[in-house]
Amino acid sequence: MPLDKSLIVDLPAFAGLSGEDADAVLAPARSSRFAKNTEVFSQDEEARQFFLLLSGYIRVVRTTPEGEQMIARYINEGELFGIAVAMGRTTYPASAIAAVDCVVLAWPNGAWQDLQSRVPGFGANAYQTIGERLQETQSRVMDMSTRQVEQRIAGAVLRLVQQSGRETEEGIEIDFPISRQDIAEMTGSTLHTVSRLMSAWEEEGIVRSGRQKVTVTDPHALMLVAENRKGK
Amino acid sequence: MPLDKSLIVDLPAFAGLSGEDADAVLAPARSSRFAKNTEVFSQDEEARQFFLLLSGYIRVVRTTPEGEQMIARYINEGELFGIAVAMGRTTYPASAIAAVDCVVLAWPNGAWQDLQSRVPGFGANAYQTIGERLQETQSRVMDMSTRQVEQRIAGAVLRLVQQSGRETEEGIEIDFPISRQDIAEMTGSTLHTVSRLMSAWEEEGIVRSGRQKVTVTDPHALMLVAENRKGK
């Protein structure tokens, strides 16, 4: 059974796509499921495909030769990822791991040209995505240069709830399981420091957190922490 | 007098460009000189042009709202910069400052499409450049997370001599004036720490340095420092 075009027509990357073109775009694509904690692709593996996340959350991880890891970003539903082809790369620069059970659409690299010509604004959207990730990564370098650990961690948690938050009665919760270690790997810190700070924030009523769960109950207060102006 | 096409035909970004196309490509371009320490464009300024560095070196600087600065990268001769248009941005994300007297070619953003269609591989080259900068920036985040200051500074100096080095009888010298403060802003450190480390390296005969000058006399030893295996 062919993939249904309703999967993609309302995504920003495919804006302005006509019905028959949508079918043609989906023809070379395959959809697959990835169970939680399985790899969609692996760092340094030859890049043969690019991907669109239909449902779930993907963690993008870079590993040093010495085996230390860093979480480059999380991918949300509807986002492109693994687009090495758009950067003229032959290998993936990082691994992509399902943070929860995921459904993914995969195209062979050869379809890139066709998508660009068939979908108005597809190329521009993809390159804008890369540009945004470059900006974001540079901001992260600045953060690591100029801000202390507490401000960085507060900023990272804020970004997570903004990009991947889900409203609950207690506040905004990060919509996928995330450990202290994960937050440490996003901020260049350690799970110990993250744990200490989150405990302190819980004392102050800014967050509520538990096993692989983080809920921000007072985003404004957390912003003040991120800016190092915490009412002191 | 029109610009001479010999300026660009041998650059990788313009590979495969025929003679008459080269003239057409250069028609909308303007060349200008920028004296040392003057700004080519300014962070958050509306991006109306993109640039090619014909001669000199450009420092790309990001500034936080609090006024702290970071050097994102140095641009070498023949490189594109200020290509906000390729990332769908309307403002420049950083400032570009001439590190020495520079000559720059500037196109209005409207010429981007024409260059892409007229020059085979121009778009691919530009997007590859952006991809490389994204990789490089992510590597920098990893470095700041996992390596200590001494290793980061050694790595930064090595990159500078590799990308912008000039052979001298004493060793390889960084081809533009660079202060301790500049190196600190590239590595998320302070001029004090940089000064101490460079003094120590000078003791060990790894570098020779002076006012705004850095010469690496023993690149291999510096690599060992960068990898934290300095013969200990």
Add this chain to the structure above:
DNA sequence: CGCTGTGTTGAATGCCGTCAACGTCGGTGG
């Protein structure tokens, strides 16, 4: 000849990583 930008060096402080030990939750298998 003073002034500004750059570089050097010493001393002290403190952030946060490291080491260590323990507590807790959830899944799994008998």
Add this chain to the structure above:
DNA sequence: CCACCGACGTTGACGGCATTCAACACAGCG
């Protein structure tokens, strides 16, 4: 159903690396 085990989380104590603070030296320039 319960016991076990591994993954995750918490907390205290300690210490080191790098920043911060301070003072001085030196070069280039008007």
